[in-house]
Amino acid sequence: LEAVPASAELAMAYSNLSQLAMLAERLDETLSLGGRAIELAEQLDRQDVVCHALNNVGAAEQWLDLANSRLHLARSLEIALEQNFQEHAARAFTNCACGEINQLGYSQAQSFLDRGIDYCVENDLATWRDYMRGVRAQLLLRQGYWNEAAAEALDVISNDQATALVRYPALVALVKLRLRRGDPSAEPLLAEMNRFLERGAELQRLLPYAAIVAEQAWLGEAEIAEALRLIDLAETLSPTRAMFAELASWRQILSAGSDAGDTAGMAAPYRMLLAGDWQGAAAVWADLNAPYERALALAQGDEPAQRAALEIFETLGAKPVASHVREIMRRNGIIRIARGPRQTTRANSAGLTQRQMEVLQLIERGFSNKRIAEHLTISPKTVDHHVSAVLGKLDAISRGEATAAARDSGLI
Structure with missing residues (x-):
């Protein structure tokens, strides 16, 4: 031409x-x-x-x-x-x-x-719709909306018309979520992710897979040597240090004392964590409304920080992660470690998050989704996710039925 x-x-x-x-x-x-x-x-x-x-x-x-x-x-x-x-x-x-x-x-x-x-x-445009829904599941996961993330990802994965490439973002979100919750059904999904790498080490597939294996290794559910091998491979393929930031932080967690290398260009919380500033990293993650990443940073800190991390992991329902942090605390000689969440409120027994309780209370007051979004300063789409989650957890098919069920159980 x-x-x-x-x-x-x-x-x-x-x-x-x-x-x-x-x-x-x-x-x-x-x-x-x-x-x-x-x-x-x-x-x-x-x-x-x-x-x-x-x-x-x-x-x-x-x-x-x-x-x-x-x-x-x-x-x-x-x-x-x-x-x-x-x-x-x-x-x-x-x-x-x-x-x-x-x-x-x-x-x-x-x-x-x-x-x-x-x-x-x-x-x-169904293909692009499902791909973006998988990406949105990853974002919901990062922001602590785990039930909503699971629902979004499952909708994509259960679609028989979705190709393997279209499924991939949803697959990443669901594997991370199930591993953090200790759900064994994560394993076949992780194997599906690994099949992409059998065709070649494509970086956009390798990076999330290596991060998941690194997290498994930290929890004692995968070999540290294999996790480090994947991290090293990703480092050789990454054209910039910024792209390698998350895996650089995992390598430092798995191999204490390892050289962080050049951190220029990396996102602030990763750069801080690699410099030993877990407080700064945790603060940035908190500002971003990323509770799990915040807790990971706190878990690298002192006793009060680790107790705070434990509480966050418990609230999220990340039981294996919470158990691992307890073990770290025991090894550090910390005593009187909380055993787990107490069912002190009816809201906890219903499985509603704090945000979902806020949405439920506004539904009971007759707020539309648009008014809820304005009141809570969140997007209407996020409100849709919360309302769907509330209805599902209360086994209701309408807002009125959800309100009635909540009153009957003493939630409102």
């Missing part, structure tokens, strides 16, 4: 090669090929190619220049929506959300996912 005059086909070829490089985390190659595609497509006024290439470039830039990444992804999304390029729009929503999650911009990620999933539903 390069031997003939400039054409839309040549521009799209550059963009397709840029996309392949982006998926393989060859960042410089992505930017070079994407730049050529954009330049040529703009000369030919092919906005579809410009849109596609900007998406590739923006996705790669998240690890190099976040401001430019956001700019290029936003422009790609803008073009797609203006020109009704539906597949491009869905991919842009996805890459915007994933980029924000990787850079710990959780509120921005939630907005992109809610908008993107709604867009896919409206335009019958």
Whole structure:
């Protein structure tokens, strides 16, 4: 194609090669090929190619220049929506959300996912819808909404029409959740994740798998040597230190005294933890409303911090993790360690989280989902998840029935 005059086909070829490089985390190659595609497509006024290439470039830039990444992804999304390029729009929503999650911009990620999933539903883009729902399950997991994360992930995984690649984000969320809860049904799902690596060590599949195995090894459920092998492999494949941040922190946990290496460019809580500042890391995770990660940081701290971590793990229902922290505390000579949560309230016995109790009380007062969202300063989509969870836990099929059940059981 390069031997003939400039054409839309040549521009799209550059963009397709840029996309392949982006998926393989060859960042410089992505930017070079994407730049050529954009330049040529703009000369030919092919906005579809410009849109596609900007998406590739923006996705790669998240690890190099976040401001430019956001700019290029936003422009790609803008073009797609203006020109009704539906597949491009869905991919842009996805890459915007994933980029924000990787850079710990959780509120921005939630907005992109809610908008993107709604867009896919409206335009019958089932594949992209399910992929983004899996990503949203991962975000819900990070934010401590474990029941909602499980429901979202299960909906995707139980869809017979979903391909293995579409299932993958939901698979990651559900495996992490079930392992943390001590659910043995996580094992076949973890084996499914491992099958992706049998085809080759693709970094975007290796990173989450290695993190899960590292967490298992910390809990005594996997070999530390295997976890460290996977971490070392990921390090050799990572084009930037920022991409390796989570695994760098796991290596330090599994191999005390190991060299943290260059932490420049890593997200703040990982950089702090690698520098021994567990207090700072825990504070950042708390600000991000990421309770599990906060508790992991606290577990690296002193006795009061470990007690706080234990309480968080218990509240989340992460029983194996809580048991492991108790064992660490015993080895450190700490006494009078809490045995576990007490069923002191009817709300706990119903399995409602604190946030779900707040939502239930507002339902009882007649608040609509929109008013609940405004009152609690959360998105309407998040309210939808909470309301569904409340109805499910109270075995109710309507808001009125949920309110009646809650009154009968003394919850409100």
